Amino acid sequence: MSNQPAYKFRIGLITATIWENDSFYSVEMSRSYKTNEGEWKSTTSFGHNDLLNVAKCSERAENWISRKTAMTT
Structure with a gap:
């Protein structure tokens, strides 16, 4: 995987980060919170x-x- 995401977006406190590795994509989901x-x-x-x-x-x-x-394709 590269060091930079292919795309990243946010809805409310939820962030989706899309990673590209060759022609394969994976998605990482996370939630932000304040301590x-x-x-x-x-x-x-x-x-x-x-x-x-x-x-x-x-x-x-x-x-x-x-x-x-x-x-x-």
């Missing part, structure tokens, strides 16, 4: 309130990857 000290961190654990945005990010990632792979 009691005010520091921003991220986690790959999602609560019930996050799931709709996780689903929306998954759909958006699938659409992006589909468009990219359709352009190369």
Whole structure:
């Protein structure tokens, strides 16, 4: 994998990062949160309130990857 993501987007506190390795894409999902000290961190654990945005990010990632792979075939 390269050091830079192929594409990255965010819905609310959920971020989807798409990585390209040759012609293969993978998606990393994370959720941002603020600690009691005010520091921003991220986690790959999602609560019930996050799931709709996780689903929306998954759909958006699938659409992006589909468009990219359709352009190369």
